Amino acid sequence: PGGTYAYFVTIAADGTPVFPYAMGREYYGTPAGGNVNSITEPVTLLFEGGAEKGSSIDAIQTGNDEITLTWKAVEGGSYQLETSPSLRGGSWKTTLSSVNPEQDKLVVDDKTVALSRNFYRVKKAAVAPYDDSGFVDNNIFTTTYTFRFPANLPLPENINSLTVGAQEVSLANISSYDRSTGIVTLCFNSTTLPDGDHQAVINSTHISENFFSIGGQKNILLLIIDDWGIDASPFDNPTGIALPKLPNMDALVRRGLRFTRCHSQPLCSPTRATILTGRHPFEHTVGNPSNSSILPTSELTLPEIFTAQNSRFGMAAYGKWHLGGTANAPSVRGGWPEFAGIRRGGVTNYTLWDKLENGTTTEDVTSYTTTDQVNEGTDFIVSQGTNPWFLWMAFNAPHTPFHSPPSNLAPVGGYSTSGSSNSDQYIRALEALDTEIGRLLTVVDLNRTNVIVIGDNGTPGQVVQAPFGNGHAKGDLYQGGIHVPLFAVGPDIRITGTTDKLVHCVDLFSTILDLGGIDGNAATAGFSTHSQSLLPIFHGTDTASRCVIAEKFGDNNGNGRALISDVYPDYKLIIFGDKDDISDTPIFELYNLPSDANEQTNLLLSPLSNEAQSAYDHLLAKDLALGGGYSDSPAGSFDTIYIELPNRTGPTSPPNNLSVNPTAIIIDGQSASFVAREDSSGTAQRYWVKCSLTPGTGGPFTSATVTFPNNPNTGGARSFNSTQIIANP
Incomplete structure (x- = not known):
């Protein structure tokens, strides 16, 4: 600001740009010669000044009732001369209406001077178009667009x-080119391209990850289905015992891309907050659906970003809010310009409920909730006309109460169940929801709309079915609580069928921004988001390393964090513990998912294979790097440590003879001294070891290994990983 900026380009004698085009911080070639302090050869001055250059008086000459004034001006400018007899209340009048400078000098003669004193000023009225010959041909360069390629x-x-x-595209039309990041900006003639999405390709092998789209922005429709785990999905669990008929969603699945390894948070409120913010629960602080779990106003949400970016998308949210706050929370906390639906987690009666609409509550609404929500959605879509829109449809069906939906919403051939059991009613609610989704889709142009469908958490425990069960369902960090359906269809979903990419509901945040044409990195500067866009998966170009993080806290039941990484995709680590309780001791569980879908065998209760140990170390490192406090042992300096060992019998179990002492105890790489075979209450125990560390060694402690002499009968090794560590200050 206030300075002079020079930009240099390289051109041929005829003015045509030549390599390396823009000369900035990088120079391609070998510079030669020394410093140049002056130009000795003849120089032709083509242009001087700039459009923002100010006007200043350069010379004044008078004589014979004539005055000649010279100003410094902008070459190519057009000026008007104004005069006034006084600076105090005098009126300015235009003496000359159009004066053009010679190069950067503006010279005017006033031969009408009749006063002994006169005041003059000039105003710049216009600037002639720049001569861009050799640089920009408006018939060629109609568009400038930035493409994103894989690096190198x-x-x-x-x-x-x-x-x-x-x-x-001519190489001369490369505006910027960054090899290391893969960011390339091109100028090209978009008028010759047909409607659709177009990739940039370099040397036939380097293909851009994003597309240049012609024909307007695509709509975005997000459908969130309440309490729907993969066990209740006919697409994900085709051999299930009791599955709903979902013909409308089936049509979407057949046309689009289905994810076989999508995960959510274990409860509905954390999932919604995670999608809205692109952040994990320990960051956005919504850890459960209680009244104290309220989405903070300090969080940056999807609709707030769309608004801040002056997006052309019309936006609305219908259905379930369930993120706390007052009646205007969907607007104040969520950023939604339009909301209608239910404020809390569900209704007590699907046909007698309180409806919240833009801060106003209407009591005792009798329309079926799913039908009412779809009515709102269809009205919104129709009202948008040809303008692009982003619609968030967060259904509360098939959330409890289990009920029999209206008969007119049955699929063709009728509902698949007629009983009164919870399972029967749950299935019918899903089928009624599918019927209403079909009605919503009648006003959706699937050629212009990207549709994403996801379950918000696992199936309720009352109706969960194989492969889950035994308490592993909604609300749990086990797969029954977080493994959910996800599928997408639309013009930007270029890969169809199924994918086993490891993804999470948090990834929808950056995906929706990408689909809306918004630079997520720039829009979320200052916020530590953990969302990885699904767009590269949609396009078949994904190479990202992905990790699933699921969390639950503040619920006094099953709090903790679960982690799955595509580095060791078969393994899952669950850390049960209260992240906010410094006296809490975490408990660790490790599972092999392909062989143990319902997570019944904690691998940490037995010696780990080399692969399992590597997976455990990797996932634990992921947890520690992420932070949040789940794996922290009690804070403080510790003298005495109690280590719980796997509770099993047989030749590979801890010695039954309590007089057999360990030969080595290693806690987080530190050697500890054996004290006794007893638990923290002082009771002699086969499966507990009391030991000591140097006072002040501190914590937290995450793992321990206790080794006993080999089994005297079999010669087998007896080394055990801890299942729990209790540290006493």
Whole structure:
């Protein structure tokens, strides 16, 4: 600001840009010669000044009732001369209406001077168009667009071909080129491209991850289905005992891409907050659906970003809010310009409920909730006309209370169940929901709309079915609580069928921003989001390393964190503990999911294989790097440590003879001294070891290994990983 900026380009004698084009911080070539302090050869001045250059008086000459004034001006500008007899209340009048400077000098003669004193000023009225010959041909460069490629692009001098769609693009039209990040900005003629999405391709092998779209922005429709785990999905669990008929969603699945390894949070409120913010529960603080779990106003949400970016998308949310706050919370906390639905987690009666609409509550609404929500959605879509829109449909069906939905919402051939059991009613509620989703889709142009469907958490425990059960359902960190259906269909979903990519509901945040054409990194600067866009998966170009994080806290039941990483995709670590209680001792469980879908065998109760140990170490490191306090042992300096061992019998169990002492105790890499075979109450115990560390060694402690002499009968090794560590200050 206030300075002079020079930008240099390289051109041929005829003015055509040549390599390396823009000369900035990077120079491709070998510089030669020394410093240049003056120009000795003849110089032709083509232009001086700039459009924002101010006007200042340069010279004044008078004589014979004539005055000649010279101002410094902008070459190519057009000025008007104004005069006034006084600066105090005098009126300015235009003496000359159009004066053009010679290069950067504006000279005017006033031969009408009749007063002994006069005041003059000039105003710049216009600037002529710049001569851009040799640089920009408006018939060629109609569009400038930034493409994102995988990193490590070829050197500019090694580019042999460059296309956008089927159009050849001259190398001279590269506006910026960053090999390391893969960010390339091109100028090209978009008028010759047909409607659709077009990738940029370099040397036939380097293909952009994003597309240049013609024909307007695509709509975004997000459908969130309450309490729907994969066990209740006919697409994910085709051999299930009791499954609903979902013909409308089935049509979407057949047309789109289904994810076989999608995960959510274990409860509905944390999932909604996670999608809205792109952050994990320990960051957005919504850990459960209680009254104290309220989405903070300090969180940055999807609709707030769309609004801040001056997006053209119309936006609305209908259905279930369930993120706390007052009646205007969907607007104040969520950023939604339009909301209608239910404020809390569910209704007591699907046909007698209180409806919240933009801060106003209407009591005792008698329309079926799912039908009412779809009515709102269809009205909104129709009202948008040809404008792009983003619609968040968060259904509360098939959440409890279990009920029999209206008969007119049955699929063709009738409901698949007629009984009164919880399972029968749950299935019918899903089938009625599918019917209403079909009605919503009648006003949706699937050629112009990207549709994403996801379950918000696992199936309720009352109706959960194989492969889950035995308490592993909604509300749990086990797979029955977090493994949910996810599928997507639309013009930006270019891969169809199924994918086993490991994804999480948090990834919908950046996915929706990408679908809306918003730079998520720039829009969320200052916020530590953990969302990885699904767009590369939609396009078949994904190479990202992905990790699932599920959390629950503040519920006094099953609090903790679960982690799955695609580095060791078969393994899952669960850390049960209260992240906010410094006296709490975490409990660790490790499972092999392909062989133990319902997580019944904690691998940490037996010696780990090399692979399992590596997976455990990797996932524990992920947890520690993420933070949040789940794996922290009680704070403080510790003298005495109690280690619980796997509770099992047989030749590979801890010695039954309590006089057999360990030969080695290692706690987080530190050697501890054996004290006794007893628990923290002082009771002699086969499965507990009391030991000591140097006072002040501190914590937290995450793992321990206790080794006893080999079994005297079999010679087998007896080394055990801890299942619990209790540290006493």
